[in-house]
Amino acid sequence: MERYDPQAIERKWQETWEREQAFVVPNPADPQAADDRPRTYVLEMLPYPSGELHMGHVFNYTLGDVVSHVKRRQGVIVLRPMGYDAFGLPAENAAIREGGHPREISERNIDSIRRQMHRMGWSIDWTREVSTSDPTYYRWTQWLFLRFYEAGLAYRKEAPVKWCPNDQTVLANEQVIDGRCERCGAEVVAKNLEQWFFRITEYADRLLDEMALLESWPERVLTMQRNWIGRSTGAEVVFRVEGTDVELPVFTTRPDTLFGATFFVLAPEHQLVGDLIRSTDTERAVIDYVGHAGATTAVERADTEREKTGVFTGRYARNPVNDELLPIWVSDYVLMEYGTGAIMGVPGHDARDFEFATRFGLEIRQVVEPADGSPVELPYVERTTGARSMSSGQFSGLETPEAIDAIVEWLESEGLGKATVGYRLRDWLLSRQRYWGAPIPVVHCEVCGLVPVPDDQLPVLLPEVDDYKPKGRSPLAAAEEWVRTTCPECGGPARRETDTMDTFVDSSWYFLRYADPRNDQLPFDREIVDFWLPVQQYIGGVEHAILHLLYARFFTKVMNDLGLLGFREPFLRLFTQGMITRNGAKMSKSKGNVVSPDAMVERYGADAMRLYILYMGPAEADKEWHDSGIEGIARLLDRLWRLGLEVADAGRADGDLGLELVRTAHRTIAKVTDDLERRFQFHTPIAALFELVNDIYRAKEESGSEAAVRFATETAVSLIQPYAPHLAEELWQRLGHERLWQEPWPEPDPAMLEQASFDLVVQVNGKLRDRVTVAVGLSDEALVEHAKALPRVASQVDGKEIRRAIVVPGKLVNFVV
């Protein structure tokens, strides 16, 4: 018999799909007049083109491929594009290391990864391919930046920013993990620099509230975004420094504890510290402390185990609710970046304030108690209806939520404060001092100041430079001729902005460009984008839960506000796949635990690789790679191959189909379809296919009808097609058919799902005792009689009284004795 040769079969079908444009979906000439055939947009996160495709890619794109194939065969038009997130540091660092231009390195890597993707047989509309580093793409990234700028959503300001000393560039807050650069792990340092920002904070509420528009996102991703945005509601309360008219506002989420304030603290960086201590006895000590705090790294300072430090300023602030004087301290446990950089110290009801007060012997006062009046140890931080105010003047006795409302209302009426909302989210720092990114399309004119480059002068092309090495300023600055330009407004001398954009800007709108990838008038036509989007199913790694997904949502909302598109959320359904690990760790070159998909494909074929990566376990869970696991899949494919050839050889088989094997095939159709569609579960359908193939072999052995074997085999081939499209096409053809990818997805015959008989489970006191095959449709009484007659049941019941018999028709009988 002809051996199963995946290499030959896969090559043949990949060429066929290419030749027949199998997965190309053209845009309608007039989106508004387009037919109402159902359509969908299945998207996976675009790859960064390093030279090698890795297991994460294989997993990600195979998931999307299975979804796409099934949808297509159900009559849905599926848009499934692919592109490359090609700007960024790895290509640039390679250019520095090995010489050459980052563009050449990127292009080489793209060619390589494209070849590998084709080799996997993924059903992609390759006519829509885009690369973010291509001028025809970044022209529109720049165009969008200018729209943001006009809308006041892109701005430049000097601010304390995070600087990576290794990559020699500033970073967005989102790119700093535990005080370290997300990319290289170097400890970041704070610098005061003038930089470009996107005003994402203006969208903080909408990024939270419009989560309600999402159809299906993993809870953990929503949680991460909520945590990241970090909205907390509270009040701003104004304290006045005694003996001056200096006002110090504080932000608090617990205005109900104002009566418990016994001290006041400023962050060391607070700009009023200097004024307050000028020419006082404490000036020297405070300056020393501030200097000392400034030398502490962010990582050290974030250590909550560290003992609290601080220094008294000699000044007092007046508590607006009771006119008490509170000593003003300076301490680095108060952060300048959050709230107002000043807090009221309420040691009775805040763990940090408690620690500080204990350390420096400050008064600790209780103003909240459990609602039942029971005694409690301080600090008591409960803030629900389980707590109530005490010793708080007119607010005493109110439960905490009401006390907060009442006191905020009172503060507002007295002009002492107001309700406010605090966020953890910071504006998105988008400028980078690196070469391989989209230039920010702005010029600096001595006369006119910042001037945007006019649309008709886009793209601002990257200049050619010799040295990509970062030196603390953008390598673009070395291209002196490029930098020197004329002001678009006054025609006078001007200098180009030399920073480039964060690559996350590029990937914040690529999914829109796919809809209209060759448009040279606009980034995309609104009607076409509204025709295809929002994305119905987005699939990618959970590592993008905050960065990319938050930025893309922000971009979409802004573009919606600017009238560029007609929806507010880009991705209605999100699926985050788990990580593939080996020896308990993420695969990485430095750990030397990488399994190359290429090698697996060479040895077992793309079909086996595709099936195995989905068979490993639930798609959302992290999974440990075992080399031996793929052997079982290889056996399955080989068994199916031999079965297919035998059936094809036997030719047309007529005869009776009413056999158990045919029922099994129909049950498998129902199971596979339900798992894929309703449960979004990809590994259990493969188990069902194993069972079906095993059953076919068994039936053949027991000389089942040839017609039934043929039907079951064709069903298995048809069902495995989304997973193993090459083998499935080949067998489908040999079985005398045409193109399986155009064949409707099978539907189970309801009559075939009906059973003539079933195994009745018999329990005594809820424990399984026996089972018996009985006809379907018997009365409850008849089932009980059948069950009672069983010897193993009788021996269990033996002498005891049957108090009750629970009958679940078609399933079981349970005797309670």
Added chain:
RNA sequence: GCCGGGGUGGCGGAACGGGAGACGCGGGGGACUUAAAAUCCUCUGUCCUUCGGGGCGUGCGGGUUCGACUCCCGCCCCCGGCACCA
């Protein structure tokens, strides 16, 4: 500390309130073969057994239910996010 997810054989995992461990890997035994590979058959949670079967088993302790891996309450442990965020 707050928020989210999870804990089932040697391993990956299945079980959608009703048969715990489907399916696969690994392992034992056997057939075919001069031999090996491939292929095929068979056993494989655990303890007891007179070989009929029986006891125990889904992190721990309670509860709801005729019946709980599944639902509820309280713990323990692991993973992820946030965190001196006031």
